[in-house]
Amino acid sequence: MATLKDIGTELGLSVATVSRALNGFPEVNARTRDRVQQAAERMGYRPNRIAQRLVTGRSGMVGMIVKIRPDMSSEMTFFEILTGLTAALAARDTDLVLAVDQADDPVVPYQRMLERGILDGFILNAPVPDDPRVAWLQARGIPFVMHGQSDAQVDYPFYGIDNRAVMADSVGLLAALGHRRIAFLNGEVRLAFAADRRAGFRAAMAAEGLAVPEAFIASDQPGESYGYARALAMLSGRLGPRPTAVICASTVIAAGVMQAARDLALAVPRDLSVMAHDDALPQLRAINFSPTLTVTRAPMREACVPLANHLIDHIDGVAAARLQTLIRAEVIVRNSTGPVPEGGHDPWH
Amino acid sequence: MATLKDIGTELGLSVATVSRALNGFPEVNARTRDRVQQAAERMGYRPNRIAQRLVTGRSGMVGMIVKIRPDMSSEMTFFEILTGLTAALAARDTDLVLAVDQADDPVVPYQRMLERGILDGFILNAPVPDDPRVAWLQARGIPFVMHGQSDAQVDYPFYGIDNRAVMADSVGLLAALGHRRIAFLNGEVRLAFAADRRAGFRAAMAAEGLAVPEAFIASDQPGESYGYARALAMLSGRLGPRPTAVICASTVIAAGVMQAARDLALAVPRDLSVMAHDDALPQLRAINFSPTLTVTRAPMREACVPLANHLIDHIDGVAAARLQTLIRAEVIVRNSTGPVPEGGHDPWH
DNA sequence: CTGAAAGCGCTTACAG
DNA sequence: CTGAAAGCGCTTACAG
Numbered sequence: 091m092a093t094l095k096d097i098g099t100e101l102g103l104s105v106a107t108v109s110r111a112l113n114g115f116p117e118v119n120a121r122t123r124d125r126v127q128q129a130a131e132r133m134g135y136r137p138n139r140i141a142q143r144l145v146t147g148r149s150g151m152v153g154m155i156v157k158i159r160p161d162m163s164s165e166m167t168f169f170e171i172l173t174g175l176t177a178a179l180a181a182r183d184t185d186l187v188l189a190v191d192q193a194d195d196p197v198v199p200y201q202r203m204l205e206r207g208i209l210d211g212f213i214l215n216a217p218v219p220d221d222p223r224v225a226w227l228q229a230r231g232i233p234f235v236m237h238g239q240s241d242a243q244v245d246y247p248f249y250g251i252d253n254r255a256v257m258a259d260s261v262g263l264l265a266a267l268g269h270r271r272i273a274f275l276n277g278e279v280r281l282a283f284a285a286d287r288r289a290g291f292r293a294a295m296a297a298e299g300l301a302v303p304e305a306f307i308a309s310d311q312p313g314e315s316y317g318y319a320r321a322l323a324m325l326s327g328r329l330g331p332r333p334t335a336v337i338c339a340s341t342v343i344a345a346g347v348m349q350a351a352r353d354l355a356l357a358v359p360r361d362l363s364v365m366a367h368d369d370a371l372p373q374l375r376a377i378n379f380s381p382t383l384t385v386t387r388a389p390m391r392e393a394c395v396p397l398a399n400h401l402i403d404h405i406d407g408v409a410a411a412r413l414q415t416l417i418r419a420e421v422i423v424r425n426s427t428g429p430v431p432e433g434g435h436d437p438w439h
Numbered sequence: 440m441a442t443l444k445d446i447g448t449e450l451g452l453s454v455a456t457v458s459r460a461l462n463g464f465p466e467v468n469a470r471t472r473d474r475v476q477q478a479a480e481r482m483g484y485r486p487n488r489i490a491q492r493l494v495t496g497r498s499g500m501v502g503m504i505v506k507i508r509p510d511m512s513s514e515m516t517f518f519e520i521l522t523g524l525t526a527a528l529a530a531r532d533t534d535l536v537l538a539v540d541q542a543d544d545p546v547v548p549y550q551r552m553l554e555r556g557i558l559d560g561f562i563l564n565a566p567v568p569d570d571p572r573v574a575w576l577q578a579r580g581i582p583f584v585m586h587g588q589s590d591a592q593v594d595y596p597f598y599g600i601d602n603r604a605v606m607a608d609s610v611g612l613l614a615a616l617g618h619r620r621i622a623f624l625n626g627e628v629r630l631a632f633a634a635d636r637r638a639g640f641r642a643a644m645a646a647e648g649l650a651v652p653e654a655f656i657a658s659d660q661p662g663e664s665y666g667y668a669r670a671l672a673m674l675s676g677r678l679g680p681r682p683t684a685v686i687c688a689s690t691v692i693a694a695g696v697m698q699a700a701r702d703l704a705l706a707v708p709r710d711l712s713v714m715a716h717d718d719a720l721p722q723l724r725a726i727n728f729s730p731t732l733t734v735t736r737a738p739m740r741e742a743c744v745p746l747a748n749h750l751i752d753h754i755d756g757v758a759a760a761r762l763q764t765l766i767r768a769e770v771i772v773r774n775s776t777g778p779v780p781e782g783g784h785d786p787w788h
Numbered sequence: 789c790t791g792a793a794a795g796c797g798c799t800t801a802c803a804g
Numbered sequence: 805c806t807g808a809a810a811g812c813g814c815t816t817a818c819a820g
Contacts, residue, residue: 093797104807109799119805139557140493141797144812149489150557151536158518165514169507173539180538185555187500187534190522206534208488208499442813453791458815468789490813493796 092133100129112137150184152401154213155199157191159311166342166371167390171237174394175213182402184210197226204232210405213237213397217282235401237393240286240416247400247413251388253283256367257290257337258297259386259421264335264363265298268430272300273324273333275317275343276309284309287339305329312339317346325354325362334430338366341374344383348426359428367419381425388419441482450478461486499533501750503562504548506540508660515691515720516739520586523743524562531751533559546575553581559754562586562746566631584750586742589635589765596749596762600737602632605716606639606686607646608735608770613684613712614647617779621649622673622682624666624692625658633658636688654678661688666695674703674711683779687715690723693732697775708777716768730774737768 094105094112101108103126111118111126112135118126129135143149154175156168176186187209191199200223203209211233214223224246227234239248257274264272274291277284288307295302308320317338325332338344344366348358356362358381368376370389376382400413443454443461450457452475460467460475461484467475478484492498503524505517525535536558540548549572552558560582563572573595576583588597606623613621623640626633637656644651657669666687674681687693693715697707705711707730717725719738725731749762 095797105798106800106808107806110806113799117805122805136554136556138493138797139555140489140498141812142799144487144489144493144797144814145799147812151534156521158522165518169514169517172505172537173507173541176538177541180551180555183555185500185536185557186538188521188537189525189529189535192522192526202529205485206488206529206532207485208534444813454814455792455816456790459790462815466789471789487813490796491815493798493813494815496796 091138092130092135093138094135097126097129097133097135100133101125148405149208149210151187151209152179152184152211152213152405153187153189153200153203153209154215155189155191155203157216164311166373167369170369170371170390171215171394174391175398178395178398179402182398184398184402186213196222200227204230211235211401213401218280219282219285221282233401233404235397235404235413237397238283239414240283242414242416244414245410247404247410249393249397249400249415250283250417251419252416253286254290254293256386256419257287258294259419260337260365260367261291261294261298261300263384263421263423263427264337264365265300267335267363267427269335269363270300270430271306271331271333272335272337273306274308274337275320275339275347276307277312277339279309284339291337303330306333312342314342314346314349317343318350319346321347321350322353325350325356333362335363335365335427338364341366341368341371341376341379341383341385344376344379344426345374348379358426361431363427363430365427368422376422376424379426384424384427385422386419387422388417393417440487441479441484442487443484446475446478446482446484449482450474497754498557498559500536500558501528501533501560501562501754502536502538502549502552502558503564504538504540504552506565513660515722516718519718519720519739520564520743523740524747527744527747528751531747533747533751535562545571549576553579560584560750562750567629568631568634570631582750582753584746584753584762586746587632588763589632591763591765593763594759596753596759598742598746598749598764599632599766600768601765602635603639603642605735605768606636607643608768609686609714609716610640610643610647610649612733612770612772612776613686613714614649616684616712616776618684618712619649619779620655620680620682621684621686622655623657623686624669624688624696625656626661626688628658633688640686652679655682661691663691663695663698666692667699668695670696670699671702674699674705682711684712684714684776687713690715690717690720690725690728690732690734693725693728693775694723697728707775710780712776712779714776717771725771725773728775733773733776734771735768736771737766742766 094108098105098108108126111123112130179186189199189203193199214234215237217236217238236248239250240253276288279285279288292302310316323329336347338347344364347364351358351362358364365384368385368387376385396415404413443457447454447457457475460472461479488499528535538548538552542548563583564586566585566587585597588599589602625637628634628637641651659665672678685696687696693713696713700707700711707713714733717734717736725734745764753762
């Protein structure tokens with residue numbers, strides 16, 4: 091592998107000049123720069139990242155800890171993030187080091203990764219309220235960015251969607267169609283995003299003057315069978331009055347709800363309106379549902395670009411306050427939502 | 440962060456001695472070693488990996504390229520491998536850098552990763568026959584290990600299961616139960632493992648003197664719906680004589696076959712024997728099937744230990760010939776296989 | 789048993 | 805505009 095010294099020797103220049111030429115310093119003579127660049131090209135020069143990193147004190151590597159959950163939806167999401175993130179980081183000359191969390195203590199895997207001593211920072215995901223990882227990393231001055239933050243009142247970089255707005259938009263859309271009995275199949279409420287959505291749902295329902303029976307809110311790991319089972323229970327009437335509309339935390343859950351509707355011979359949207367939040371997972375596209383699914387939409391993969399940039403900018407010294415992005419999900423009305431059945435029309439009777 | 444120099448200054452020793460003490464060189468005085476180790480502990484010393492790597496010429500990082508396939512089974516498998524691999528690599532003080540392959544050319548992502556200049560080697564997976572990545576990496580002298588190799592006649596390190604033996608064992612077990620019409624729902628034959636299994640299936644059937652109608656072999660990305668659809672087609676009799684036993688390339692496929700059997704009111708194993716190869720994915724355990732599934736079994740996660748060690752040993756200079764592991768899957772007879780229906784008993788008539 | 793020195797391949801003040 | 809030198813934090817022959 092050619093080094094700066096090799097190029098310098100070849101051209102009768104010092105390594106300092108070669109380094110400057112290659113790094114585009116303005117003071118180097120234009121002809122010198124050209125000669126250096128051509129020689130570098132010809133000799134197949136590649137900078138030794140390790141050496142660069144030793145002197146700059148940066149490793150060019152960031153870490154992410156993934157938690158195994160036996161749930162397809164989180165795996166699809168993880169793949170999507172992995173795709174977007176590795177591309178976005180590579181554009182900033184940064185590598186992603188992964189580890190799998192199998193521990194109980196939330197900070198242990200971070201500590202273990204840090205001890206290996208080669209990380210500039212972390213990408214955190216799946217925040218919980220008062221996430222213990224935040225305090226731990228902040229106490230040690232380790233840069234990080236939080237993915238999925240939806241509360242803007244924090245002092246660290248994050249990227250997330252406004253989950254309260256998601257629920258306000260969803261409830262608003264259904265209420266405008268006349269629905270008053272709206273159910274919500276949420277994700278796991280121990281996660282911040284789901285807690286925020288639950289709060290958002292309650293607030294939006296209250297704002298519309300609508301009641302929220304306990305049976306209308308469920309929460310679990312996203313999965314088709316969860317959606318199916320809960321929808322079946324709610325729609326069978328076993329749990330009390332039946333909802334005329336269901337909001338799902340994800341398209342995976344919506345797939346289960348749709349199946350339950352089919353099994354109960356309910357037509358969507360005539361008998362039941364269904365909508366979901368859509369992370370744009372390629373395996374389960376809202377547009378392929380039958381009928382096509384009304385959603386609030388915020389793609390995961392694209393989100394990885396600002397996510398990666400926030401982290402690297404923060405490592406570069408940009409203040410956290412300037413690295414906080416809260417985006418509003420897009421509302422896309424398709425064919426799974428419609429007016430409430432007349433007079434609370436009950437197709438079972 | 441404390442350095443060797445800090446410890447040396449503290450103790451009145453040279454960095455060389457401190458380095459030797461910490462690295463367990465035999466020549467250092469026992470008391471000196473103790474003092475150094477205590478000081479290192481007290482001062483929270485962590486070796487700077489970057490500096491170590493600059494001088495040793497090793498980065499302590501290996502790469503893996505994952506290919507996105509919109510198929511749950513490959514995602515479950517990937518998670519399983521990620522879990523085992525990061526743990527096994529960490530035990531050898533090595534980090535895993537991941538990238539996602541979205542290109543057409545199979546070597547492009549490897550080239551791109553290599554250009555970033557910080558990898559000691561690669562873990563390859565999902566080999567195809569005459570895999571172009573092999574020649575490309577060998578031409579450049581880049582160490583790698585192949586996961587899923589099942590042909591031992593190669594000159595590079597690998598870990599894999601003997602796929603021909605898998606089929607010989609499966610066919611042998613069913614033939615011993617009297618089955619003569621055995622179908623095989625294979626994976627994608629463009630992948631080496633599936634090509635090997637197909638060859639193994641044909642050879643094993645021939646050895647038993649059994650015919651293999653074209654309709655009895657299918658091949659596709661593993662998935663429940665594939666298993667369901669193909670089993671339904673075969674068992675309906677539309678494609679000719681019906682099989683009395685089905686071998687599945689994975690438990691995911693077997694889940695689809697079981698569902699098809701249920702929908703056709705066929706009892707397993709009375710009317711149909713079902714078996715599968717089992718990668719021991721925690722999300723879909725053979726023991727949770729009803730009836731419990733007879734399998735050939737070779738866990739993915741455990742396989743990552745020898746896989747990681749082979750690669751690192753190879754980077755350390757161990758000859759490829761000593762780093763080739765071909766294991767035989769275990770045959771586990773459970774309740775989904777039984778004697779062939781009497782006289783080729785046909786439950787449909 | 790320990791130390792002084794060279795070196796891994798870069799970057800970057802400091803001189804000229 | 806270019807070069808000589810110091811330095812990033814280690815490892816490891818080479819002396820003593």
